[in-house]
Amino acid sequence: MGNDNTIQFDVVKNKKDLTKEILTQVYDSLKEKGYNPVNQMVGYLISGDPTYITNFNGARALVRKLERDEILEEVLKNYLGLK
Template sequence: MGNNENTMQFDFSRNKKDLTKSIITEVYNALSEKGYNPVNQLVGYLLSGDPTYITNHNGARALVRKLERDEILEEVIKAYLEIK
């Protein structure tokens, strides 16, 4: 292992954003594969909190439940408004 004298900086907000995007993309794809309208299903889940709006296909339901709904909405709004 080499000596690295530079301090590494961990950016939690960036990692959270990337994780949220990755999970929502996987859930979106799983819903599409099963023939659902992914946007409608995700909106239903976000509004109600009922995980049955999300298919179990490819573990999508378990994935989406790793995130808090308010965190998902926060990232969606930031992306919509292009806020960094």
């Protein structure tokens, strides 16, 4: 009675989903602490200085799980409507 279907793992889709999930959590944490989330995240992406991101809810540790260039790549693709 086992499942004979094979599950396909899509690294690109999973990475995109993870990036979105982390950025959303970081955004929400910054907003909850009273910061302008977009300004703070741009500051982090430009400078690489993690102190732009609050420690609240583990947001700083979360955002550091992602490479800044990969974040920018996903943001640019999303902005341009690319897949």
